[in-house]
Amino acid sequence: MSRRTDHTDPESLENFLRPIVRQFGCDLEAADVTPAGKRRLLRVLVDRDGGISLDDVAEVTRAISKALDADDVMGDGAYTLEVSSPGVDRPLTLPRHWRRNVSRLVEVTLAAGGKVNGRIKAATDEAVELDVKGRARTIAYADITKAKIQIEFNRPAGNDEPAADGTVEEN
Numbered sequence: 001m002s003r004r005t006d007h008t009d010p011e012s013l014e015n016f017l018r019p020i021v022r023q024f025g026c027d028l029e030a031a032d033v034t035p036a037g038k039r040r041l042l043r044v045l046v047d048r049d050g051g052i053s054l055d056d057v058a059e060v061t062r063a064i065s066k067a068l069d070a071d072d073v074m075g076d077g078a079y080t081l082e083v084s085s086p087g088v089d090r091p092l093t094l095p096r097h098w099r100r101n102v103s104r105l106v107e108v109t110l111a112a113g114g115k116v117n118g119r120i121k122a123a124t125d126e127a128v129e130l131d132v133k134g135r136a137r138t139i140a141y142a143d144i145t146k147a148k149i150q151i152e153f154n155r156p157a158g159n160d161e162p163a164a165d166g167t168v169e170e171n
Contacts, residue, residue: 027048029090031043031044046060057083089148098120105120111145
């Protein structure tokens with residue numbers, strides 16, 4: 001089995017990118033290279049507690065681009081760099097994903113079978129606390145096979161995120 005020398009295997013690529021992304025207080029959520037015609041597409045997903053702005057993405061993009069050019073990590077072939085934050089459709093797989101989505105509605109598929117819909121109230125390194133129809137329910141991550149944020153067009157008051165029309169709800 002031959003080993004790639006251009007670092008585009010996922011593990012090597014993530015190891016190269018992770019310290020660059022950390023300089024901006026961000027976490028590297030994913031990095032992959034896919035064919036895009038005669039070029040390749042390097043897609044990098046970054047996030048952090050409190051969310052990431054377009055200005056943050058631009059700064060991270062410039063730093064990654066500069067590092068890739070200096071190190072020639074992508075080899076000789078042409079590529080396009082795309083840096084963005086994960087969308088709401090990203091599965092919740094790590095404690096930080098849960099923590100970053102406190103107050104959001106989530107659908108959880110349990111390992112024992114069945115699904116639970118509830119609002120994320122708190123998240124630790126081991127479990128999430130949901131509000132399920134007004135009752136607190138703690139579920140260990142080990143008991144969850146799948147979890148996805150549910151899109152809401154009218155989130156409850158007290159939310160500090162912009163609504164679809166750009167307004168912010170206040171208490």
